[in-house]
Amino acid sequence: MGLLGAIEAGGTKFVCGIGTKDGKIKERISFPTTTPDETMAQVESFFTGQEIDAIGVGSFGPIDPIKSSPTYGCITTTPKPFWSQYNIVEFMKSKFNVPIGFDTDVNGAALGEHLWGAGQGLDSCIYVTVGTGIGAGAVVNGQMLHGLSHPEMGHIMVRRHPEDSYEGTCPYHADCLEGLAAGPAISHRWGLQGVELGKDHPAWEMEAYYLAQALMNYILILSPQKIIMGGGVMKQEQLFPLIHRELRSLLNGYVQHAAIDSDIEQYIVSPQLGDNAGLCGALALARLALDEV
């Protein structure tokens, strides 16, 4: 059975892997994200000589995932030094003569969960990551969501918690969702890393308030059939029941559906692919690239 290559291109580290067409990871390697020259040389070295049919890249963003665009394949306006306007697809094509898939890490993760994880058998799902930043990808009618570009759901505006006076970390919007609820906001606000806060610290109620607001808006705008929440902050499993309760309180009976009324524990869930969600997402992008040839 042919194998596929996968690159989870993160702002902090790159994970490269080899896997099967049904989503099983056989081999992986990880290294820090430094400069494009250095990091991509490590990527090249990992895949050189491997017998693979396609490679998928799930990348940090913003990126240009629109195939008809002149800048398709680029990481676009990142503040990360050296990576702005870097075309990762062009590099991969110059080195490997196989189809290259490319999308945001979170669109990839949504597709991976749709194919092999918590979103199997559904028409739609979203994958939300809450970690150093907040991002989300979506599958709608079985396809990854694109339009003008890709979703940037982490930067929506939210209403402030009445007891929160923290100014927010987002360089663009200060107190958008990411600015108030990503990992750095938690640690700056409370003076401790999330992992150092007790499970019953008031930080988690506030965090759930912001994340539930975001989910409310995602539900009212996209109506996904499943919401999958991963990333470092979501390792705090006490957040799930808090989010479930807060979301029901915010919606206040407006969306009447069993998924919310009685089955919310099965509606808003952890990635079924666990810590492989990102790498399997890139594998899913490779499979899609192969299917599209």
Add this chain to the structure above:
Amino acid sequence: MGLLGAIEAGGTKFVCGIGTKDGKIKERISFPTTTPDETMAQVESFFTGQEIDAIGVGSFGPIDPIKSSPTYGCITTTPKPFWSQYNIVEFMKSKFNVPIGFDTDVNGAALGEHLWGAGQGLDSCIYVTVGTGIGAGAVVNGQMLHGLSHPEMGHIMVRRHPEDSYEGTCPYHADCLEGLAAGPAISHRWGLQGVELGKDHPAWEMEAYYLAQALMNYILILSPQKIIMGGGVMKQEQLFPLIHRELRSLLNGYVQHAAIDSDIEQYIVSPQLGDNAGLCGALALARLALDEV
């Protein structure tokens, strides 16, 4: 050329029409929405004897548009007397032996604009109506957006304007978008109907603040290629430049795309089908129902 029937089923009035498969309305009639018995008898009488190949119903909501659901075809939890749980598709099928299309009025309008109006040639667009209520429908990858159910974009949470102390009209959420920015909120807040307020009344700055926040969230979550804004409130054309300016200010350069940076007047527009957007939407639903046979 075969003709199609269209029903724009609104909470205040029903509009029925006959049109062509390329979106031209040939004949129309309108009557107030009273009880289902009375109103649907008028619908039946209008279409009886007409030579039509399919009928589309674009309905006020919430509705159940999911074909596999046992309550498909129903208006679900409306507070409007007598209409809750009324199955409009079942009634139409019992009277007319043609395919019946059914969706929200705004999903229909998005499809109509996608086929024949401002969204032609694009993969995606959203249609937002701002009137007695606020609602929006979406076309994604050429198909109307469904998932758990249909979008309910009018009820997203927004951040309050610093000078607004109005409590909001929404019976579920008080001060969600619809509660603060639909027509009734404008008239209750200012003591005058929107049409009675001057073009430079501060009401419009506040209205633009709320609508731009909503569009920011729609863009960050759905990334539509075009935003079409109709409904009674959007007849106040001075709102468009105010919304354009406020949206750019809120996004603050985060989404870098020509549609927003330089062509925003062509990105956020009035319905190209004008006052026919709703009825043409229902016609588009009829065409879709015929295509799906």
